[in-house]
Amino acid sequence: MKPIKSSFEKPIEIGSLKLKNRVVMAPMTRCFSPDGVPSSEVSAYYRRRAENEVGLIITEGVLIEHEAAGAEHDVPHFYGEKALNEWSRIVDEVHKVGGKIAPQIWHTGMAREPEKFPASNIQPVGPSGINFKGEKSSQSLTVNEIHDLIRKYAEAAANAKKIGFDAVEIHGAHGYLIDQFFSEFFNKRTDEYGGDLSQRTRFAVEVIKAVREAVGLDFPIIFRFSQWKLNDYEYKLVKNPKELKSFLTPLVDAGVDIFHASTRRFWEPEFEGSDLNLAGWTKKLTGKTVISVGSVGLTAQLTKNIDESKFNDTTAHLDELGDKLDEGQFDLIAIGRALISDPAWVTKIQTGKVEEINVFDKADLKTLY
Numbered sequence: 001m002k003p004i005k006s007s008f009e010k011p012i013e014i015g016s017l018k019l020k021n022r023v024v025m026a027p028m029t030r031c032f033s034p035d036g037v038p039s040s041e042v043s044a045y046y047r048r049r050a051e052n053e054v055g056l057i058i059t060e061g062v063l064i065e066h067e068a069a070g071a072e073h074d075v076p077h078f079y080g081e082k083a084l085n086e087w088s089r090i091v092d093e094v095h096k097v098g099g100k101i102a103p104q105i106w107h108t109g110m111a112r113e114p115e116k117f118p119a120s121n122i123q124p125v126g127p128s129g130i131n132f133k134g135e136k137s138s139q140s141l142t143v144n145e146i147h148d149l150i151r152k153y154a155e156a157a158a159n160a161k162k163i164g165f166d167a168v169e170i171h172g173a174h175g176y177l178i179d180q181f182f183s184e185f186f187n188k189r190t191d192e193y194g195g196d197l198s199q200r201t202r203f204a205v206e207v208i209k210a211v212r213e214a215v216g217l218d219f220p221i222i223f224r225f226s227q228w229k230l231n232d233y234e235y236k237l238v239k240n241p242k243e244l245k246s247f248l249t250p251l252v253d254a255g256v257d258i259f260h261a262s263t264r265r266f267w268e269p270e271f272e273g274s275d276l277n278l279a280g281w282t283k284k285l286t287g288k289t290v291i292s293v294g295s296v297g298l299t300a301q302l303t304k305n306i307d308e309s310k311f312n313d314t315t316a317h318l319d320e321l322g323d324k325l326d327e328g329q330f331d332l333i334a335i336g337r338a339l340i341s342d343p344a345w346v347t348k349i350q351t352g353k354v355e356e357i358n359v360f361d362k363a364d365l366k367t368l369y
Helices: 005-009 040-050 081-096 143-163 177-182 199-215 241-254 278-286 318-326 337-341 345-350 362-366
Strands: 012-014 017-019 023-025 056-063 100-106 168-171 221-226 258-262 289-293 332-335
Touching (some): 005 318, 005 345, 017 100, 040 056, 040 081, 081 143, 100 143, 143 168, 143 199, 168 199, 177 199, 177 221, 199 221, 199 241, 258 278, 278 289, 337 345, 337 362
Parallel strands (some): 023 056, 100 168, 168 221, 221 258, 258 289, 289 332
Antiparallel strands (some): 012 017
16 A cells, blocks of 8 residues: 555645644444433543544534434434533543544434334424335424524534534435435425425525524535435435536535535445546535545445455555545545544554554444544
């Protein structure tokens, strides 16, 4: 493997956000926050990555203040005095070691499964009340309810700035609430929040505008989006660059500073006839700063029933990653599971100590090492 130290170490400035390198910790839900309040272990978990040269940490998804926001237990809240005090402490710990951090604000929408919450009668909410099986399982959101959700996103973003976070990420990917408005599978509305793909961006656009008003012009807004969904890895929101441009343009106009283009394998081209991945196409079409992501440091799919030894090549595709960064196809690279298993993954890559990297194992998902 050729060195990729120079590719990783280039600093970058995006408005008020000044990063020492191009490495981002990807948001990964860990469910280590009983009653929605992060523990001291969560604080130490993020600090370890920051002190080992991760330029920007994007936290696990944090729930906006809405009764149906969560789909799992022990996911952190981003409201309430106790939770916000803990997040403030986490920010301080990351800043003490020179890191930068952004929360990923989140509502899971129709991903909420009522049977996981037997003591609650709270039903999932979505644009048309359609669940992941394609069934109508709850009522469509009313326009007033949509407006209330938009306010809740803005309140979460305002909390992020008040606490001292360096940016905020809006989760608009993977089939969760905002992405459900994008998708014709979930969104059957005939009002102003439905229609063609460009029209189906309206909810996201209004969330972004409300967040911008809440945080001001100099606070970076990251927007995460994807083609694939939780229930369909092969799903395509857009089928070609022209459709991608029509999708992204309203989001750019609304005020996104950084796009986080979520793919499952960063090295795979998005459209025929080009080696650009989704992040590459996003940068080409918008000119915005873009984060790429997808199986960095892994060789196999986590969801497959496979021999775990196939994860052992921690340097797989890193040469290609360095080339894409150097060519400017995208600006930053998010690292996920590799950073769960080894908080020093970045420093070991930079110093050539790849043989010392802790290899990812599914068991790592059960600890906050």
